[in-house]
Amino acid sequence: MSINAFTRLIFYFLFLVMGYHQASAQEHPLSKHDSALVVKYEAEYKTYLEEHANIKEATRYLNEIAFIYWEHNQYKKAIEYYKISADLNEKIENENGIAMINNNLGMLHADIMDYEKSYDYFMLTLAARRSKNEKIGMISAMINLSVVLNNLERYEESIQFLQESLNLARGMKDVDQMKSCYGMLSETYEKAGDVKQSIYYFNLYKTFTQMAQKEKIDQIMEDYSEEKLLKAQLEEENKKHKEALLERKKELESVQRTKQKYELELSSYDSITRSLYDDLNQKELRLEVLTKESQISQLKAQQEIQEERIERENEKRKLQIAITVSLAMLIVLFFILRSKRKTKKWAVDLEKKNEVIEEQREELRELNSNLQELVEQRTEALKKANDKLSEFIFSNSHIIRKPVANIKGIVNLMSKIEVNKKNKQLLDMLGKSNSELDDALSSFNESLTLNESFLKENQSTEK
Template identity: 30%
Template sequence: MSPAIKYFVLLLITCFSSSWGGMVYGQKIPEAIQREIDANLALAKSNESQGNLSEAAMYYGKVAKVYWVNNQGKQAINHYEMAASLNIRIGNSNALRTIYGNMGVISSDQEEFENAIVYFQKSLTISKKQKRKADVANMLVNIGSAQLELNRSQESLKSFTEANALALELNDLSLIKSTYGVLAEVETKLGHAEKSAEYFNLYSAFSRRLQRDQMALKDKEVSEREQHAKAQVNEVVQSKLLTEEELQQQTKNLKSTKATLQKVELISKEKQLQINLLSKQRELQQAQLRAQAMVRNAIIGVVIFMMGIAGLILYGYNQKRKANHLLEKQNIEIAAKSQALELASLQIRRQNDNITSSINYAQRIQEALLPTEEGLQTVIPESFVFLQPRDIVSGDFHWFSKSHHSKNTTFKQIAGDSEPRFFITAADCTGHGVPGAFMSMIGVNLLENITRSGGVVASDILNELHRSVRFMLKQYKNDNRDGMEIAFCVIRNQGKTIEFAGARNPLILIKNGELTIIKGDAVPVGGSQNEEQREFTLHTIDIDCPTSCYIFSDGILDQFGGPDSVKFTSRRLRDLLLSIHQLPMAEQKVRVAETIKAWMGLHEPQLDDMLLMGFRLGDDEHPVNLS
């Protein structure tokens, strides 16, 4: 269908909270929630009777939202209508814009696309009056998506074109990329191959531009680290200046002490003269002896005093010389550290550029070796591949191929069996990034060899893959424990039969609103082997009605996010698949990407590679082509 519909993100986050069974509009409301609805309705009616129309509209809106979250679409629209009528009376256009948008989303979810277009048009009209270009663009996307569901491709093309123009005007790179993607889809549907290719090239260009912006952010982080290093150098220089100021202050203190001591010396001499004169008057002889003693003591005192002054001066000189030597040493160290930091920063940037260039080249090689989503859709028209590596290259990989009937084979063959088959797999190798990518290339190469050598049974292929991984990595004689978790499917009988074998990874089937999980074996492909011989279990499933099938790695399940920063978990994935399994596979891929992005938010980093593949069998409108 269409790309991201902004308001559907709220529906995906808040709805569908059951664990296994599918949820539909019209189910019974739990008693606790019904009490909450009744309380809000009572408050709404009370405020309305008292003339508090704004408060009454707010409580009607709360009631509508509770019905919406609990999958009571018609009740939600009825109470949104009540809230809208009150907001019309008080002229609250902001609330009306949001209410009409929500009503359009609910109608789209109930597949009442004509009604949805009417509500979206009302919200669009208000957004245009308020000159809210971003909201206008989003409403145009919603309208175009509903028109596309009604096969009104020309009208949808006009809506998406107008939305694209606004996205370009707003310079919203993400919205620009999305609108180019849906324009390419619509042009393809209209049979305009050249125009579709042009839009797809623009979509790819903006995708690359967004990736470059992310690299620019990394360069900014490197620059900030350089600034921090320079700040540390400035702190050392400031410390040097403070040391010089302390030395100057010590010198001043020494000079002041010297002057004070000289004054003391003069005062002492005057007092001594007075004592000598008095002593001469009393006893001349004793005065002479005392005078001699005083002279002797005075000489000794002067000598001691001068030695003390000389010692202080010498101490100050030595301290200043040590300080100067320390400052000179610190200057040398500062210069050396500054030069080393500059060289290290330059080396880091060069290494980062070289590593990034090498990994980007490895990404191109990996993408060239893996089959494309378009190739999958030539066999199963209703299918998609959602692959989001944590780093540039991925340790998760997808692979699919038609069967090859070989005469020279080591596999057990059924006489006269030339039935065409289609292999499809999703695998999670040990590690991620470059190490995981190496393992993924080993896995792809081994699967190609095994299937070209005549392997056609899912369990036999996994058995041989396990033996080949252990042989290639010499795990039978070393401590290497690398391997992969994998879900492997074989489609035959023109899509009426699917065979499955799994190494820890399951297969999810959804038909008639019921979800079924077929678990894989609890052991991986490759790694340690305690049992004498590892044999994987074969599951055979007959497809007698349209059935949505999903295989995936654990990257989505283990991703942290949400308001409480918790794992996404298998329960949330099941709820998500139940809520979207009836949509076209192309739109399901968009919904999955939007949900994961909203779950991670702006602050949660991606922890692992993410892979999810979906395909629909038993659909007479889009039959499987195994010929």
């Protein structure tokens, strides 16, 4: 397999792994068993924290709960519990616990693609590992940082961390870590667009893996320089090419010998072949003619079958068209009949409505004629009442007021004659009563005059 093909295979595998991770990132509900564990660990955490004041043991149960949520892709819940655990570990200055939790928080934030926070947590982890000179922890933190930086497209920083990790792995003679660094460097340079460096580190990764598989680790540890690794790879490939060329050469020599042998045999049979060939020519011609005739007859039969099939299909198509047209005509006829029926129904309903309207018009005409008679009767009654009222007003004005005026004149004459005190009082009382009566008649006349004008107005309005 060529280097480019192998490179494509590795990157395709990485792509599949990333796709699987994204596909499995969906949150899953806790099972009954896990839910029971969460409840149990919550109780243990509270017991150790409140009753025993054992913060370290309490944080262990918090970490267990966070890990359960992490396994079910419930990242926010896991982050929440890890943060509580980190705060408690800071109180007791448990640096190892804090570093482990920060590392987990960095991975969780990377899972939810919050790479900035992931970078911060991994940097805290790296600082804690540096302070205690834990080389394995430093390598792990720096590889995690390179993954985050690749997602942030900060490739130069990522390469710096990977080079530092590679140097640490070389110093420790850790084969697995060295392979991881070579693979990550190849991937990072490929993302940065430096194909040459990517292939360079990938070849180192490939050679290192092959040599490790052949149990040459001791040899690698003695001299693990990159140049010698490449040289060993080239020597191995040249050796394979030479072996393949030798095998190919042997195959060609064997084929040549076999060819010469067959040529000798063919030359001995050549004369016999010619004589047989002449006889065979005529037979082959006859057979060919018979074959052609058979083929022609088969073609004719196939053509007839094809024509019959086409004819049947045409008849079938015609039948389908006829059925379709018939159905269409039936549907159109149905809608026409339906339309006529509706039109007829509408005409009957309209005729009934017209009859009802005519009856209502007749009733209105009768009501109008009756109303006119009522108006005339009322007008006549009002006229009679008006006449009576006029007579009353006339009577009031002339007949009733005349005695009142006479009494008033007599009272005035009597008031000029000397009379005793008692008669004087009677005359005053009579004059006062006469005045009151005169006032009452005046008021009554005004009311009657207003009523008369009102009746006349109504009478003119009704006319």
